[in-house]
Amino acid sequence: MAAARLPQAIPALSNRLLEKKKSLNLPGKLLVIDDFARWFKRMAVAYTQQVVRKKTMALGVVVGICGVTALATYLFLPKLEYLPEGNRNLVIGVVLPPPGYNLDTTTKIAKDVENAIRPHWVSERGPRSAEDESPKMRLFFFVARRATTFVGAVAEDPQRAGELIPLLQEPVFREPGTFGFVSQPSLFGRAIGGGRSINLDIIGPDLEVVLDVALKATGMISGLLPRQEGNQLRPKPGLELGAPEVRIYPDSLLLTDNGVTAREFSQTLDAFNDGLRVAEITVDGKRIDLTLKGNQKKIGETQGINNLPIVTRSGLILPVSSLAKVVVTSGPTEIRHLERERTVTLEVRPSPQIPLESAMEILQGQVMDKLKAAGLPDGVKLQLSGTADKLTEAWDHLMMDLVLAIAIVYLVMAVLFESFVYPFIIILSVPLATAGGVGGLAVLNLFTFHQLDMLTMLGFVILVGIVVNNAILLVHQTLHHLHKDGMSFEDSIVDAVRNRIRPIFMSTMTSIFGMLPLVAFPGAGSELYRGLGSVVVGGLTLSALLTLAIIPPLLALVAGLVETEPEQAK
Structure with missing residues (x-):
């Protein structure tokens, strides 16, 4: 719409405003700014005259600028983050206490946590907080289940919700052997801690072997990413076999001697356990399961399982202990499978100061590789999943989009x-703008911390379509002087810089000042788009300067190879 309307609107408005300016005799000079602009223009034209006349100097400038910007981008490009989490006014945690805790112990832990944070409740001390005081909690909850505990709070001041995390972590993880997360839920994630968590999956056929490897990995991760520095770890399921379990191991020789198959033996046990489904029948128009059940009232203790009756084909009734071995032991509180194999997942949530890419490199290089070098048990595999997979997938798609954008602009x-x-x-x-975008993000981090997340990376894609405009102005004006005005190569390039330097900086400055509010002004949601704005502002600023430095020497090197100098210029 703007491209269609501006060619009619701008000339008419310009005619009206310029005539009014003449009649009012308004001053047309800005002190200091105009003097600096004229000096900068003279320097740019003088530089252009030098590089277009000396091909060796032009080549050195091109190679130097491209090499320096590429090296700076490589050295200062931050590690990748997946998505910003936002600043939701809710802190919630998932806590895994040591297995075997009864209701009384869990109730005592809940009371200790409640008493520890009670001084921060609005209902106790009022809503206001001193400057050096922690924020007040408007809401607090503590919910305990059989194997998992949930704890959370809502801040009175929404902007300070993140400061509640250490307040909850200290009393919650005071109990030895406790694992879990306490974090602000991400705006882009559903699971608690799922916005920026990395899963280390330990997969194998034998659960006890898998747990042994998981315990070793947990010790290594706790040393590399300690909880005291804001890192958090949660195993899924727990690292201990804390659920009571009765295992029955049939003796195949005894079963054969008594004419009982393994299937018959297991079906008899099912009948005494939770019932054996025989068929589906209709009663009063309703379909129900016909289930065969044994007399469970006679089994009042675990040892009674030894005496469950098994009927052989000859009619003999034998106790279970005569055909199998009954063992009372411990089992997992939760059965977890990936690709039909037993799995223990270590869910790692690095501190906000550690990018996900850095945390992934730590887990891969200093945990997984070391475990593999020391030798893994047969059948045990290690892999990263969760947000790690999403980050890799998003990065691949973003690189494809960036290459596609450059290809479309080029065509x-x-x-x-x-x-x-x-x-x-x-x-x-475009690479010059990339270096500027990295520099803009670095300047932003001098004032407020911001990761290179996927939303920030979109700023580099946006730059592809913006920064080429300055170079287009120079190239188009050069070709116009060369073809229409009959100038020589050197004069065309120098005159293009002289005529187009003002439009270049006018368009660049308007774009920069239009994007600055995204970077400079705080407020709700600013943590989402502040990084994107800093990348665009930095890229535009550096590109405007370096475009004037690199395009003229490139034209001087290439124009003579693809263009014929006009006869008039000769």
Whole structure:
């Protein structure tokens, strides 16, 4: 719409405003700014005259600028983060206490946690907090289940909700052997801690062997990513066999001697356990299961399982202990499978200061590789999943989108310029913007911490379509002087810089000042788009300067190879 309307609106408005300015005799000069602009223009033109006349100098400038910007991008590009979490006014935690805790012990832990944080309740001390005081809690809850405990709070001041995390962590994890998460739920994740958690899956056929490897990995992770520095760890399921379990191991030789198959033996036990489904019948128009059940009232203790009756084919009634071995032991509180194999997952949530990519490198290089080098048991595998998979997938898609954006911009310019060479010169301004975007994010981190997440990475994709505009102005004006005005190569390039330096900085400054509020002004949601704005502002700023430095020497090197100098210029 703007492209269709501006060619009619701008000339009319310009005519009206310029006539009014003449009649009012308004001053047309800005002190200091105009003097600096004229000085900068003279320096840019003088530089252009030097590089277009000396091909060796032009080549050195191009190689130097491209090498420095590429090296700076490589050295200062931060590690990747998946998505920003936002600042939701809710802190919630999932806590796994040691197995075997009864209701009385869990109730005591809940009271201790409640007493520890009671001084921070609004109902106890009022809603206001001193400058050096922790935020007040408007709501608090503690819910205990058989194997998992949930704890959470809501802050009176929504902007300080994140400060409640250490307040809850200290009393919750005071109990030895306790694992879990306490975090703000992510705006982009459903599970608690799922916004930026990494899963280390330990997979194998034997649960006890898998648990042994999981205990070793847990010790290594706790040393590399200690809880005292804000890192959190939660095993799924627990690392101990804490649920009472009765295991019955049939003796195949005794079963054969007494004419009882393993299937008959197991079905008899099912009948005395929770019932054996025989068929589905209809009673009063309703379909119900016909279930065969034994007399369970006669089994009042665990040892009674030894005396359950098994009827052989000859009619003899034998106790279970005569055909099998009954063992009272412990089992897992939860059975977890991945790809039909027993799995223990260590869910790691790094501190906010550690990017996900760095945490993944730590787990891969200093945990998984060391365990593999020491030798894993037969059949045991290690893999990263969860947000780690999402980050890798998002990065691959983003790189594909970035390459596609560059290719589309290049082809569009190739059609407009009717050449494949000049669009290539223009596309070289994109890496310069990348270095500026990295620099803009670095400057932002001097004032407030911000990770290089996927939303911030979109700023680099946006830059592809913006920064090429300055180079297009220079290349187009150069070709206009060369083809229409009959100038020489050198004069065309120098005159293009002289004529287009003002439009370049006018468009760049308007874009920069339009994006600055995203970076400079705090407020609700600013943590989501602040990084994107800093990348765009930094990329535009550096690109505007370096475009004037690299496009003229590139044109001087290439124009003589693809263009014929006009006879008038000769």
